[in-house]
Amino acid sequence: MGRAPCCDKQGLKKGPWTPDEDQKLVAYIQRHGHGSWRALPKHAGLLRCGKSCRLRWTNYLRPDIKRGRFSLDEEQLIIHLHAILGNRWSAIAAHLPGRTDNEIKNYWNTHLKKRLLHMGIDPVTHKATQSPPLLSSKLSHLAQWDSARMEAEARLARRASPDTFLRTWKAQGTGDLPSAPLVPSFMQNWEHLSSSPDLSRSTSTTTSSSPSGGSSSTLEFDSAGAALLLNHLQSSMSSSNTSQLNQMESLMSPTSTLHPFDGQDCSSYSSPADTMMQQHHHHGEAVLQNCDRLMQNSNSCTSFQDLISESCVFPSNNNVGFVDHDSVVVNNPQSRSLWQQPLVQLDSAAAAISSVSDGPSCSVLSCSEDESSSSYGSVLQLPPVMLLDLVDSAMGSSNKLTSEADVGGNCWPDVSQMASKDYWSNMLKLVGPPCQEMLPLAVMER
DNA sequence: AAAACGGTCAACCGCGTTCCG
DNA sequence: TCGGAACGCGGTTGACCGTTT
Numbered sequence: 001m002g003r004a005p006c007c008d009k010q011g012l013k014k015g016p017w018t019p020d021e022d023q024k025l026v027a028y029i030q031r032h033g034h035g036s037w038r039a040l041p042k043h044a045g046l047l048r049c050g051k052s053c054r055l056r057w058t059n060y061l062r063p064d065i066k067r068g069r070f071s072l073d074e075e076q077l078i079i080h081l082h083a084i085l086g087n088r089w090s091a092i093a094a095h096l097p098g099r100t101d102n103e104i105k106n107y108w109n110t111h112l113k114k115r116l117l118h119m120g121i122d123p124v125t126h127k128a129t130q131s132p133p134l135l136s137s138k139l140s141h142l143a144q145w146d147s148a149r150m151e152a153e154a155r156l157a158r159r160a161s162p163d164t165f166l167r168t169w170k171a172q173g174t175g176d177l178p179s180a181p182l183v184p185s186f187m188q189n190w191e192h193l194s195s196s197p198d199l200s201r202s203t204s205t206t207t208s209s210s211p212s213g214g215s216s217s218t219l220e221f222d223s224a225g226a227a228l229l230l231n232h233l234q235s236s237m238s239s240s241n242t243s244q245l246n247q248m249e250s251l252m253s254p255t256s257t258l259h260p261f262d263g264q265d266c267s268s269y270s271s272p273a274d275t276m277m278q279q280h281h282h283h284g285e286a287v288l289q290n291c292d293r294l295m296q297n298s299n300s301c302t303s304f305q306d307l308i309s310e311s312c313v314f315p316s317n318n319n320v321g322f323v324d325h326d327s328v329v330v331n332n333p334q335s336r337s338l339w340q341q342p343l344v345q346l347d348s349a350a351a352a353i354s355s356v357s358d359g360p361s362c363s364v365l366s367c368s369e370d371e372s373s374s375s376y377g378s379v380l381q382l383p384p385v386m387l388l389d390l391v392d393s394a395m396g397s398s399n400k401l402t403s404e405a406d407v408g409g410n411c412w413p414d415v416s417q418m419a420s421k422d423y424w425s426n427m428l429k430l431v432g433p434p435c436q437e438m439l440p441l442a443v444m445e446r
Numbered sequence: 447a448a449a450a451c452g453g454t455c456a457a458c459c460g461c462g463t464t465c466c467g
Numbered sequence: 468t469c470g471g472a473a474c475g476c477g478g479t480t481g482a483c484c485g486t487t488t
Binding site: 014015016017051055056059060102103106107110111 | 453454455456457458
Binding site: 102105109 | 477478
């Protein structure tokens with residue numbers, strides 16, 4: 001025989017709670033706790049079912065509930081977590097102290113979902129939609145970058161310091177432009193671009209040894225390289241929006257956060273936060289192309305290397321997590337959990353992912369290229385911060401993107417904040433810590 | 447001034463999972 | 468081991484409120 005019924009539903013009150021009922025519920029729980037929701041209403045003198053009491057307590061009366069508007073940090077964290085976890089509100093709420101799953105769900109449905117839609121981002125898949133409802137097709141490019149940026153930034157936050165908002169790419173190299181296809185699709189872009197005479201004139205590389213014994217190649221772009229980037233951007237934006245173009249051109253100014261290097265200054269930038277890494281000012285065109293590629297092919301992991309490259313920007317890829325130099329994290333839809341295992345070598349990452357990705361969607365096929373050497377590492381960081389600056393600058397000057405009419409009333413938190421570079425910089429600073437097992441980037445040591 | 451409209455959010459509903467006798 | 472109730476979660480509803488027409 002099973003349990004006794006929790007309550008017969010006849011004669012029980014429904015609907016909004018009165019202050020008197022609230023008081024009874026709070027008083028009872030403060031004195032006795034809520035060991036059994038089934039028995040609680042009777043003991044507390046409430047004509048409610050246990051389910052209703054539990055809901056009222058967890059969503060409203062609990063003393064640690066945070067009231068008031070969601071902060072920008074919270075918004076951005078929700079978006080990031082939703083990209084990874086989907087509509088698992090309780091899991092998302094676990095990373096936002098004081099917020100309930102119900103509250104987050106409501107906020108998502110009434111604010112964040114609309115905002116993403118207006119940006120041309122599918123709120124379910126977190127990818128660019130075919131036809132953004134409000135943005136022009138040209139501006140949808142910005143939305144795509146923004147989507148990728150939201151995910152990439154969150155992962156970067158725990159690795160990068162504010163002064164290292166640069167593409168960093170440490171690869172096996174000899175001083176020439178990197179050639180080892182550690183992240184094949186990215187490298188394909190690189191190889192394509194590096195054959196361009198324009199780029200050859202616009203870049204330089206330096207090489208240094210890392211403490212682990214490996215070597216690094218650093219690529220820096222000069223003002224000509226930055227000009228190529230601007231040309232690309234200009235061709236992808238509405239030519240009628242002169243303020244936007246002017247804003248982009250201002251990126252070339254001495255105060256620009258893009259930091260385009262002149263040839264003689266190529267070695268002048270160093271990262272106090274991570275001296276192991278050379279700063280790599282990657283040519284913006286390559287970043288653009290890579291973002292485009294990732295947008296188009298984010299679901300097509302067919303090899304371990306593909307998995308690595310895809311997980312750089314799309315950790316929400318079904319069961320695929322992301323990999324760092326010391327662990328691998330997998331979002332397993334079957335167990336509805338994030339799962340983490342220390343990573344020693346490539347094959348342990350593959351095994352780790354395989355062990356929790358027990359469905360046919362497992363993307364790991366092999367990692368036979370493992371050299372089991374600890375002296376060689378590849379790092380790909382794709383915080384599109386270069387794009388961040390560009391997009392923020394462009395958005396900041398674009399009335400189209402920041403007017404109330406275009407963004408659909410109050411679905412944006414604050415227009416002036418959105419337009420500010422600080423908006424996204426704050427994300428970098430604040431997102432991340434609640435989900436300690438999340439690792440920012442694809443980093444493979446072998 | 448009043449009706450219509452839209453946004454918000456607490457609460458309910460239904461379903462899958464967990465637990466217990 | 469099994470049946471059934473409790474539990475927990477996500478989706479949906481509807482009352483309320485502010486804004487617009």
